Amino acid sequence: MTTNTVQQSPWIRRFREAPQASVRLVCLPHAGGSATFFFPLAEELTPQVEVIAIQYPGRQDRYREPCVNDMTELVEQSLEALLPWTDRPLALLGHSMGATVAFEVARRMEAKGIVPRGLLASGRRAPTCAPGTGIAALDDHSLLAELELLHGTDARLFEDEELLGMVMPAIRSDYEALEGYRYQPGPALTCPVVALTGDNDRRVSLDQARAWSxxxxxxxxxRVFGGGHFFLGEHTAEVADVVRGVLGC
Structure with a gap:
């Protein structure tokens, strides 16, 4: 399959081509998030690293498509979209829900003999920890209040009913997928695993982040950074340095 054909996949976003880069970073967004969340990180890493991001259905340019509220389906479709991009060594970086998706993608890649350079799990408790529950069942008002506490949602969203109506299905669907996920024991990852967390993340304790081991x-x-659940947006340059270390560039 050619690169041009691959690029047409609705699941993949490449912010800028980096033909001279010998390695790639694959980014997977948080619940309710989109590929563009990682644009600042891509700007920081290009052209040393070619950055691509997964775009889940039901948001931004894919907002007319049905959301996926099953973690296994989300993982399998993400993996299928990524396999043509394994012609170069790559690492996976997932934030929050995206860390769980990235972990399961990495497991399946290794089962196929494709060993990533590393898994960077950002802002998410380890799969072996008890999952959080109850958020997906909240009414819209309570769910938005929860998101606002995480400081990951633009406050203007709460004032725009039309925009709110467009994004709420994706947010709720993602939490359903996340809360329905159950870790199945299996072989540990042979690639390096790096957990990234904020020291004031109300969703992830240091012990839960350390449990990625x-x-x-x-x-x-x-790696512990100052900030809350969305510390990544405040420490783009430092996170980019961690990525470079994992990718060896």
Missing amino acids: DVADTAFDL
């Missing part, structure tokens, strides 16, 4: 067979590292 449970799914790492060889190398594990924990």
